[in-house]
Amino acid sequence: MNFTDMLLDAERQNRSLLCVGLDPDPARFPHHMRNDPDRIYEFCAAIVDATADLAIAFKPQIAYFAAHRAEDQLERLMAHIRVAAPHVPVILDAKRGDIGSTAEQYAKEAFERYGADAVTLSPFMGFDSVQPYLRYPGKGVFLLCRTSNPGGDDFQNQRLADVPGQPKLYEHIARLAQGPWNVSGQVGLVVGATYPAEIARVRELAPTVPLLIPGVGAQGGDAQATVQAGWRGGAGGTTAAVAVNSSRAILYAGAGADFAQAARQEAERTRETLWRARLFD
Numbered sequence: 352m353n354f355t356d357m358l359l360d361a362e363r364q365n366r367s368l369l370c371v372g373l374d375p376d377p378a379r380f381p382h383h384m385r386n387d388p389d390r391i392y393e394f395c396a397a398i399v400d401a402t403a404d405l406a407i408a409f410k411p412q413i414a415y416f417a418a419h420r421a422e423d424q425l426e427r428l429m430a431h432i433r434v435a436a437p438h439v440p441v442i443l444d445a446k447r448g449d450i451g452s453t454a455e456q457y458a459k460e461a462f463e464r465y466g467a468d469a470v471t472l473s474p475f476m477g478f479d480s481v482q483p484y485l486r487y488p489g490k491g492v493f494l495l496c497r498t499s500n501p502g503g504d505d506f507q508n509q510r511l512a513d514v515p516g517q518p519k520l521y522e523h524i525a526r527l528a529q530g531p532w533n534v535s536g537q538v539g540l541v542v543g544a545t546y547p548a549e550i551a552r553v554r555e556l557a558p559t560v561p562l563l564i565p566g567v568g569a570q571g572g573d574a575q576a577t578v579q580a581g582w583r584g585g586a587g588g589t590t591a592a593v594a595v596n597s598s599r600a601i602l603y604a605g606a607g608a609d610f611a612q613a614a615r616q617e618a619e620r621t622r623e624t625l626w627r628a629r630l631f632d
């Protein structure tokens with residue numbers, strides 16, 4: 352099954368648009384594990400177990416593992432997800448972007464070492480920096496398009512004078528992802544929940560690609576507006592997947608021994624809000 356089909360299948364099975372972000376910060380762990388980087392795997396595995404039936408995807412952010420020399424724990428976590436939630440795809444949030452020969456190594460890391468189903472990439476270095484990932488059949492890439500942070504304006508909202516119609520940079524990326532760069536249907540886009548109007552614009556330009564949408568929860572993005580702008584479905588089923596990510600609001604919903612239960616409650620609440628938002632016009 353290719354990555355897009357996995358997403359749509361998880362959406363159906365779990366009735367969910369919620370991507371559970373795995374950004375483990377030992378300084379924010381529950382009291383009995385606090386500041387212990389050796390317990391990153393244990394913390395994340397408990398979150399996965401508590402939310403396996405609620406998620407359309409899991410999104411481990413690699414920096415939170417690498418910063419603590421915990422790549423081995425990330426490998427174990429990926430293997431655990433395969434067993435605990437075999438129907439839920441995993442998006443490795445690595446935001447890679449480099450020349451082709453180096454990109455080949457990053458692709459190997461994401462898809463062979465960690466076994467991710469998709470990876471996030473910066474498109475800044477152009478198509479040849481993305482191509483090595485597309486040589487893995489069935490795997491997905493999510494290109495940064497209109498990111499959730501205010502500084503995204505610095506480049507993404509600037510107009511490209513030399514491109515016909517003078518689109519903004521994020522609009523140009525959306526067109527490339529829908530068209531010439533999407534040679535084998537493996538390309539999706541990252542658009543921030545903090546900018547619902549831009550999500551709608553990206554959907555106009557890229558009607559069928561999957562969207563990874565971080566920014567609800569801790570960043571304050573509007574969950575309902577996000578789904579209305581990005582989700583495309585109807586009686587015949589979903590035609591374009593969206594995975595709306597929340598990390599800290601779920602991971603740190605509780606600080607006690609019942610942290611996984613608290614995470615589950617927050618994930619349930621968010622899933623419900625996102626799921627219902629499909630029904631509003």
Ligand SMILES: O=c1ccn([C@@H]2O[C@H](COP(=O)(O)O)[C@@H](O)[C@H]2O)c(=O)[nH]1
Pocket residue numbers: 372374412444497498499500541542543565566567568569570596597598599600
């Ligand atoms: O535009 C982007 C792209 C990626 N992210 C990542 O998503 C999560 C958000 O975490 P929260 O705790 O829900 O704010 C995090 O891993 C970011 O690196 C993003 O926020 N915005």
